[in-house]
Amino acid sequence: MTARSDRRDVPVREGRQRKPIHLGAHFPGVNNTTVWQDRAAGSQIDFASFEYLARVAEDARFDFFFLAEGLRLREHLGRIHDLDVVGRPDTFTVLAALAAVTDRLGLAGTINTTFNEPFEVARQFATLDHLSCGRAAWNMVTSSDAFTGENFRRGGFLAHADRYRRAAEFVTVAGRFWDAWDPGPDGTGVPTRVVHRGEQFTVDGYPELPRSPQGHPVLLQAGDSADGREFAATHADAVFTRHGTLDAGREFYADVKRRVAAHGRNPEHVKVFPAAAFVIGDTEADAQERARHIRRRQVGPQTAINFLEQVWGRDLSGYDPDGPVPAEDPTFDAVTQGRARQGDPREIAARYRARAEADGLTIRELVIEMTARQQFVGTPETVADEIDRYVQADACDGFILVPHLTPTGLDDFASRVVPILQERGAFRSEYTGRTLRDHLGLPQVASTHAARRTG
Numbered sequence: 001m002t003a004r005s006d007r008r009d010v011p012v013r014e015g016r017q018r019k020p021i022h023l024g025a026h027f028p029g030v031n032n033t034t035v036w037q038d039r040a041a042g043s044q045i046d047f048a049s050f051e052y053l054a055r056v057a058e059d060a061r062f063d064f065f066f067l068a069e070g071l072r073l074r075e076h077l078g079r080i081h082d083l084d085v086v087g088r089p090d091t092f093t094v095l096a097a098l099a100a101v102t103d104r105l106g107l108a109g110t111i112n113t114t115f116n117e118p119f120e121v122a123r124q125f126a127t128l129d130h131l132s133c134g135r136a137a138w139n140m141v142t143s144s145d146a147f148t149g150e151n152f153r154r155g156g157f158l159a160h161a162d163r164y165r166r167a168a169e170f171v172t173v174a175g176r177f178w179d180a181w182d183p184g185p186d187g188t189g190v191p192t193r194v195v196h197r198g199e200q201f202t203v204d205g206y207p208e209l210p211r212s213p214q215g216h217p218v219l220l221q222a223g224d225s226a227d228g229r230e231f232a233a234t235h236a237d238a239v240f241t242r243h244g245t246l247d248a249g250r251e252f253y254a255d256v257k258r259r260v261a262a263h264g265r266n267p268e269h270v271k272v273f274p275a276a277a278f279v280i281g282d283t284e285a286d287a288q289e290r291a292r293h294i295r296r297r298q299v300g301p302q303t304a305i306n307f308l309e310q311v312w313g314r315d316l317s318g319y320d321p322d323g324p325v326p327a328e329d330p331t332f333d334a335v336t337q338g339r340a341r342q343g344d345p346r347e348i349a350a351r352y353r354a355r356a357e358a359d360g361l362t363i364r365e366l367v368i369e370m371t372a373r374q375q376f377v378g379t380p381e382t383v384a385d386e387i388d389r390y391v392q393a394d395a396c397d398g399f400i401l402v403p404h405l406t407p408t409g410l411d412d413f414a415s416r417v418v419p420i421l422q423e424r425g426a427f428r429s430e431y432t433g434r435t436l437r438d439h440l441g442l443p444q445v446a447s448t449h450a451a452r453r454t455g
Helices: 048-057 091-101 116-131 162-180 226-235 245-260 285-298 302-310 343-361 363-370 378-394 410-422 436-440 447-453
Strands: 022-026 064-067 105-112 136-141 194-197 200-206 218-222 238-241 271-282 375-378 398-401
Touching: 022 048, 048 064, 048 091, 048 410, 064 091, 064 378, 091 116, 091 238, 105 116, 105 162, 105 218, 105 436, 116 136, 136 162, 162 226, 162 285, 162 375, 200 436, 218 226, 218 436, 226 245, 238 245, 245 271, 245 447, 271 285, 271 378, 271 410, 285 363, 302 343, 302 363, 343 363, 375 378, 378 398, 378 410
Parallel strands: 022 064, 022 398, 064 105, 105 136, 136 218, 218 238, 238 271, 271 375, 271 398
Antiparallel strands: 194 200
């Protein structure tokens, strides 16, 4: 996406108050966005890298720092996928350490509902919320991946259709542990018993921590499917989405908000965050040239072949990445484990072939085009314009920004774009609250015990 400077096309409803922009900073870890061969690239596992990005985000008054997680290294043709060899540290360990070196920045982490237990996760997030004085957030993800399950005692037992049923029961039980501490009218506190017998969990016990500053951590969810949207509308405080155009974003935004209202919740209390990359230049032409250079480094020759092998389901090592797409039909075998193709593989392969033939693309050019995420490209002014345009047009409530360098990739945005947004009154200049719920404009989760005493 190229940022635009013409703000007259911002479709904002007349008389409506200007929406604030919310921003999250994604730590550029194990993914195909990070340019590892750049001389400025740093370590994925050195704590200094996490601390650096978090401090830059907090100085720029971002809402939260976001750390993704994977529970098994991907394998491609029997070898560890080359983007995974840098390592994946434990999420809670990193976020707890960041709580000690930051003061206001939210701390969000991905924790799987398939291969964990509600009591343990509830205790871990309550601990993080206490340590950070109310800045914890949980990105609730599901998995039906038997390959990942082989790292766990249960293995790949969970059917794909059951993953959100388990997740819904998981978060319900976790919530009961967060609520199961009666603070008492005089300020003293006592734990209360949690008894649950369901399809996925049978629990009978007590929480080990008093109610944390936010009551519940902010609950995030990533999923564009109908099941994912329903789960978010029922349980989440914020939703991550991949939609990368204004029209697609507005459609997703409206659909999620409708679902939230249908569940009796306030649509303003569920925020929508697309992930977005960015490239900033001194001129539009400079930014476009930098973006082209970065994309070619993100998708090098071998990466292009490896990725197309996942789509084609066959060994393509004999093909020229700067040559045409294979003439052979795909086999649809799983050559890469731990990274499932989204949707019917035949339809995906047909879409790739049609795009290559229509535009005359080589393998590498095709992969660059088909794997590009939403991206803001332009001068600081035009990037600020475009971000504000999306938010005011109800395509989202903000963005999770994904830099292409670890850990310095956020520097340009923080120093050149954020001040423009602040000058326009589109983004905060100072934090006005202490908790992540304060930053996002979300209500505190009321104690069920307090409700019973006052009801």
